[in-house]
Amino acid sequence: MRSVCLSLLLVSACWALPFRQSGFMDFMMEDEPGSGDHGPKIQDNDFPVLVAGPKCPFRCQCHLRVIQCSDLGLKAVPEDIPHDTTLLDLQNNKITEIKENDFKNLKGLHALILVNNKITVIHAKALTPLTKLQRLYLSKNMLKDVPANMPKSLQELRIHENQITKFKKASFQGMAHMIVMELGSNPLKSAGVEPSAFSDLKRVSYIRIADTNITEIPKGLPSSLSELHLDGNKITKVTADSLKGLKQLAKLGLSYNEISSVENGTLANVPHLRELHLDNNGLTSVPAGLPDHKYIQVVYLHSNKIATIGTEDFCPPGFNTKKAMYSGISLFSNPVSYWEIQPVTFRCVFDRSAIQLGNYRKK
Numbered sequence: 001m002r003s004v005c006l007s008l009l010l011v012s013a014c015w016a017l018p019f020r021q022s023g024f025m026d027f028m029m030e031d032e033p034g035s036g037d038h039g040p041k042i043q044d045n046d047f048p049v050l051v052a053g054p055k056c057p058f059r060c061q062c063h064l065r066v067i068q069c070s071d072l073g074l075k076a077v078p079e080d081i082p083h084d085t086t087l088l089d090l091q092n093n094k095i096t097e098i099k100e101n102d103f104k105n106l107k108g109l110h111a112l113i114l115v116n117n118k119i120t121v122i123h124a125k126a127l128t129p130l131t132k133l134q135r136l137y138l139s140k141n142m143l144k145d146v147p148a149n150m151p152k153s154l155q156e157l158r159i160h161e162n163q164i165t166k167f168k169k170a171s172f173q174g175m176a177h178m179i180v181m182e183l184g185s186n187p188l189k190s191a192g193v194e195p196s197a198f199s200d201l202k203r204v205s206y207i208r209i210a211d212t213n214i215t216e217i218p219k220g221l222p223s224s225l226s227e228l229h230l231d232g233n234k235i236t237k238v239t240a241d242s243l244k245g246l247k248q249l250a251k252l253g254l255s256y257n258e259i260s261s262v263e264n265g266t267l268a269n270v271p272h273l274r275e276l277h278l279d280n281n282g283l284t285s286v287p288a289g290l291p292d293h294k295y296i297q298v299v300y301l302h303s304n305k306i307a308t309i310g311t312e313d314f315c316p317p318g319f320n321t322k323k324a325m326y327s328g329i330s331l332f333s334n335p336v337s338y339w340e341i342q343p344v345t346f347r348c349v350f351d352r353s354a355i356q357l358g359n360y361r362k363k
């Protein structure tokens with residue numbers, strides 16, 4: 001019983017940290033081997049008695065309503081999954097297709113993990129019965145599209161490393177409970193996200209679309225967003241409009257793009273921004289608006305083409321202004337020599353170790 005409780009504890013701990021969940025299943029694997037067996041059990045009185053254990057698909061591990069069938073070389077979803085299952089883990093198998101009736105009876109399912117299979121097709125009605133599904137993990141498959149008719153109850157969708165070329169508005173229509181979306185490493189072209197594709201996601205707080213070929217920040221982002229990660233794309237500029245209304249945005253990741261300008265007014269549109277990652281781009285100046293921004297703490301600008309830094313770029317004018325939330329400013333690997341930056345530039349930064357200037361090394 002103790003180990004079952006521990007497993008449950010880990011499951012809930014992992015829900016609290018949706019981005020670092022790998023590993024908890026491994027733990028469950030080691031936990032009470034054979035507890036899913038149906039075979040004879042030795043009872044206290046030492047007489048072998050045939051116990052009709054709860055149903056569990058062959059070779060899977062079943063703990064209460066958690067069904068764990070990972071790493072079994074499965075080519076299809078097992079048939080005899082108990083109807084009251086809440087978590088079904090099928091990751092690291094060889095499943096190629098999800099058929100219409102694969103999940104027909106799993107009306108209580110909360111989490112479905114299909115990461116790292118070879119899925120090319122999910123039947124348009126396969127997910128319809130899962131009216132309580134909150135977490136759908138489909139990363140590392142060969143899907144060409146977001147599944148049709150995803151349950152409206154969904155809170156977390158992970159579908160990175162597939163073959164999706166476009167995120168369409170229709171795919172996310174009415175998904176009012178969605179909180180986390182991990183969509184990166186798909187072969188998206190320049191306009192790979194339809195305008196307003198995410199506008200129905202009224203509660204979404206985290207979107208990540210990294211390592212694709214999109215050339216602009218998706219349009220019509222929901223105002224609930226607190227983290228937007230768009231690193232490793234081909235974005236060429238940041239317009240003020242693209243972040244309009246994102247009053248809750250705290251972290252913006254735009255590292256490793258091709259950004260040459262950040263429009264004046266952009267930072268004013270995201271008044272609660274704390275972290276701005278613009279390193280490894282083609283910027284020639286520090287983005288405007290930093291001195292007036294109240295909450296910005298981290299500004300990464302290293303590895304750009306910034307040749308001059310003005311004394312008003314980071315701090316408000318004058319010496320008596322209390323600003324000083326800065327905890328990280330990076331400017332190294334820019335064509336400005338650090339000795340040319342006047343020390344008063346950082347007059348509002350209390351912790352000088354927060355500033356990384358370094359040297360520009362010509363290669």
Ligand SMILES: *[C@@H]1O[C@H](CO)[C@@H](O)[C@H](O)[C@H]1NC(C)=O
Pocket residue numbers: 185186187188189211212213
């Ligand atoms: C981006 O475009 C380049 C050039 O067309 C291509 O080689 C690359 O595979 C594309 N990357 C993605 C993630 O689609």
Ligand SMILES: *[C@@H]1O[C@H](CO)[C@@H](O)[C@H](O)[C@H]1NC(C)=O
Pocket residue numbers: 264265288
């Ligand atoms: C940005 O816009 C503000 C307000 O319109 C203006 O006062 C300021 O000079 C502008 N800054 C730059 C660098 O253009």
